[in-house]
Amino acid sequence: MLSIKNLLKVSLILLILVSIAVYSLYLSMRSDLPSVELLKDLHWQTPLQVYSQDGLLISQFGEKKRTPLTLEEVPQQLIDALLATEDDRFYLHFGVDPIGMGRAVLGKLMGQDKGGASTITMQVARNFFLTREVTYTRKIREIFLSFHIENLLSKDEILMLYINKIELGHRAFGFGAAAQVYYGKEIHELNLAQIAVLAGLPKAPSTLNPIRSPKRAQARRSVVLQRMLVSGYISDLQYQTAKNAPITGKRHGAEIELNAPYIAEMAHNEVLKRYGKDKAYTEGYKVFTTVTAKLQTAAEQALVNNLLNYDQRHGYRGPLSSLRPQVRSTDDTSEIQIVPLLQKELSKALSDATYYQMLEPAIVLAVEEKSVSIQLRNKVTATIKWQGLAWARPYINDQKQGRPPKTAKDILTYGDVILVSKMTDNNYRLGQLPTASAAIVSLSPNDGAIKAAVGGFSFKQSQFNRVTQAKRQVGSNIKPFIYSAALEHGFTLASLVNDAPINQWDKSSGVVWRPRNSPEKYVGLLRVRLALAQSKNVIAVRLLKSIGVTNTIKHLTTFGFNANDLPRNETLALGSASLTPLEVATGFAAFANGGFLVEPYLIQRIENSDGEIIYQADPAIACDPCIQTDLSDDTDQELDVLSNNIPDHNITIEDEQLSKQSEDDQTVEIKQASRIISPQNAFLITQALNSAIWGADWNTKHVWQGTGFRARTLKRRDIAGKTGTTNEAKDAWFSGFSRNIVTTSWIGFDDPRHILGQSVYNNNLGKNQTTGKEFGAKSAQPAWIDFMRIALADAEPEAFQPPVDIVSVRIDKTTGKLTTKTDKTSQFEYFRLGKVPTEYVTEDSSSEILSGGQQKEEEEELF
Structure with missing residues (x-):
């Protein structure tokens, strides 16, 4: 037998030989080992997040879900669970645990898997630099990299790399993301049982x-809790309580605080264009949009309610499907017996049906005379x-609906799979x-910031964003721009134009073109203000003919419209152009x-993962002039914008923008938007559009009111707007504004074969129902009204103030000439200086006022 002395010598020699062999192996592999220096300045791949202006999460984009944590944010129980389960001697070893390694080698030799070979440091090395291939070469490289990592980083830094990097299933990387994915909570909100589940992953x-x-999750949790108990991290009471807790994990998405998928996708696409996929999905950008939760929610609710109201007044198209119950006949009778549906059949049918907005699937269980019983997805x-x-x-x-139902059996039967909504009661x-x-889209007219946008009933139903992608014929929504061009070519609001039929031979088609009013009524000479307020089609055509198609298109393109979208013929005056609601x-x-x-712009700013602003919107402001702003060195002094045309606006002032004015004051230039029409032109068109809502004359023989009169329900005199309907009512519009917000509402069919049609009276529903032909005021304006009611709720009325060079004089209603009378035959009208009438009326026209006639409730604005 070898003496102890000789045994020590042999062991020492073997140790030296092994060391030399390991070192030689290290030297041979060193050049192939990746550098671990990048771990000192690691940039986590985190997803793109989109927020509202008020900081609510709208959506998240990116394959990897990660919420990086700091050591201070990690619960101590999670650290204890990881150490007890993955590496109980983590703070004692040098990257490789000899005891654990020895146990693993011994287990291999004995044909048993003892585990314990990989320390947390080795797992960090593998997760960052290596693959999961099971080879001895990969294991040796892992060991060498662990030595490097331990030499470079502290134990706490290594632990945090592990906590934030480890893959934990369902695209969750790191424990911060896993807490959200499995429990929908922040990591600090988890209890011991939930932490133990995550620690076992x-x-x-x-x-x-x-x-x-x-x-399996429950069994693994028991192992984690047992090791925590043995290691002294938890008490027996804590162990028993957590061990007996139910498994509550289920799939959770990002914690969305504001449902605005169309806004999210608009912002997402803009970031992709700006930074590309690689950066957009990995750099952890936080995108803050210009929309607010209040207005975005109001817009979505207004659009959804209006679509549902339109759809339901046109009739019920039947259930999604019907579960046909089995039937059987007994031997001694011809009676048919319905076999009740099984719960598994009900559950499957409900799970297969899609949930849209507030519409959830249900199945009819029983049909009474005036009611039906239903089952919902949650078995309620x-x-x-x-x-x-x-x-x-x-x-x-x-165009047609059937007879109103008299009983519930006229509508539904047992087993019908339907959609239902929960009402406020x-x-x-x-x-x-x-x-x-x-x-529906709303923006600030002062800088173009989009305040709300909804591109359809449901993003789940269709991701096609009709706000930005749907070019539809605009109908009479084009008329304010035609009239604006007319004002630039000598017309005034008091100018008389002939409201009479047009019969024009079209050489190209070989037919007579007959544009018509809707309703098809003509009153002769009519003032421009009334013509726009009442949406007179033939007058719009006469104005365009007077100024010319080329001049009109040139004028319209200044509003941002693409000339290629504007037909070069006289149908342009009636809205044959196709534009998006945003345009x-x-x-x-x-x-x-x-x-x-x-x-228009949607993104206010973009922050990187460190909270640094990497992009800040710098919109041009609608101001004339954009006056330089005096800034005091006092940091508490607010920015004072010295222009009547500039609303409250967040302006970021960079150091390089500042120029020293004096020792105490500084100035900043504000970027000015391009002026496209004169303030006088804008004001006069606004006045006519205000008449489209508030204009009326109840003192004349033929009472008239504007086509947008339904907006009077808002009780706001500081609003203006215009209806619009196209041929066959395929598209209906309402666009309108106050001084600080402009909104466009559109409704129509994606399928051009359908028209908005008409609905007849439903005897079941009483007086407060919409009937007749569909058009802008009936079909699109209700959504505009509902939205603007919220948008204007906290805004003080702000009248449209006349700019310089605008005067108001009394005119005769019939002729548009000056008058000295102050009775019902006269009214005040606005004019530009130099355009004021010079001639006084000489005849008494009190009985011949051409007012345009009574507007019919079923009016269409066709062209």
Whole structure:
């Protein structure tokens, strides 16, 4: 036998030989080992997040879900769980745990998997630099890299790399993201049982997670808790409580605080264009948009409610499907017996049905005379009373509806799979997915900031954003721009134009073109203000003919419209041009802001993962002049914008923008938007558009009121707007504004074969229902009104102030000439200096006032 002395010598020699061999191996592999220096200045790959102006999360983009944590943010129980489970001697070893390694080698030799070979440091080396291939070469490289990491970083730094890097299933990387994915919580909000589940995931995240296998997750949690107990991190009471807790994990998306998918996608696309996919999805950019939760929510609610109202007054198209129950006949009778549907059939049908907005799937369980019983997805049963069913007469086509139902059996049968919505009184209403589409967009006319935008009923139903992508014929929404061109070519609001039929031979088509008014009524000579307020088609055509198609198009392109979208013929005056709702709203903004073209923008600023601003919007402001601002050195002094045309606006002042004015004051230039029309032109068109809402003359024989009169319900005199409907009512519009917000609402069908049609009276619904032919005021304006009611709620009325060189004089209503009378035959009218009438009326026209006639409730504005 070898003596102890000789044994020590042999061991020493073996140790030296092994060391030499390991060192030689290291030297041979050193050149192939990646540098771990990048860990000192690591940049986490985090997803793109989109926020509202008021800081609410709208959406998140990126394959990897990661929420980087600092050591201070990590609960101590999570650290304890990881150390107890993954590496209990982490703070004692030098990157490789000899005891654990020895146990693993011994286990291999004995044919048993003892585990324990990989320390947290080795896992960091593998996760950052290596693959998961099971080879001895990869393991040796992992060991060498661990030595480098331990030499470079502190133990706490290594631990944080592990906590933030480790893959934990369902695209969650790091424990911060895993807490959100599995529990929908911040990491500090988790209890011990939930922490133990997460701490057990690194072993096999795809099979041990609580979504894939709750039983395996529970078994793994028990192992983690047992090791924490043995290591002295938790008490026996804590162990028993956590061990017996239910497994509660389920899939959670990003914690969305504001549902605005169309806004999110608009911002997402802009970031992709600006930075490319590689940076957009990995750099952790935070994008702050210009929309606010209040206005965005109001816009979505207004659009959805208006579409549902339109859709339901045109009739019910039937259930999504019907679960046909089995039937059987007994031997001794011909009686048919309905076999009840099984719960698994109900659950499957409900899970297969899609949820849209507030419309959720349900199945009819019983049909009574005036009500139906239903089951919802959560197995809760409810009742739809008659008030939630009475609307559902059959849909026949866009123009016709069937007879109103008399009982619930006229509408539904047992087993029907339907959509329902919950009403404010907690009762349910039968619903259906609208086939029509809609869009609404609102922006600030002062700088173009988009305040709200909704591109359709449901992003889940269609990701096509009709705000920016749908070019639709604008109908009479084009008329304010035609009239603006007319004012530039010598017309005034008091100019008389002949409201009479036009019969014009078209050589190219070989037919007579006969544009017509809607309703088809003509009154002769009519003032321009009334013509625009009443949307007289033939007068718009006569104005365009007077100034010429080329001049008109030249004028319209200054509003940002593409000349290629403007037909070079006289149908342009009636709205044959195709524009997007955003383009229309941008054009109307020029009237609201006094004549400036603003550029719509959605992104206010972008921050990187460190909170540094890497992009700040610098919009041109609608101001004339954009006066330089005096700035005091006192940091508490607020920015004082010295211009009547500039609203409250967030202006970021960079050091290089400042020029020293004196020892105490500094100045900054504000970027000015391009002026496209004179302030006088903008004001006069606004006045006519105000008449489209508020204009009326109740003292004349033929009473008239503007086509947008329904907006009077807002009780705001400081608003203006214009309806619009195209041929066959395929598109309906309403665009309008106050001094500080402009909004466009559109409704129509994506399928051009459909028209908005008409609806007849439903005897079940009483007086407060919309009937007759669909057009701008009936179909699109309700959404505009509902939105503007919220948008203007906290805004003090701000009248449209006349600019310089605008005067007001009394004119005769019939002739537009000056008058000395102060009775019902006269009114005040605005004129530009130099355009004031010089001739006085000489005849008594009190009985011949050409007022345009009574507007019919079923009016269409066709061209």
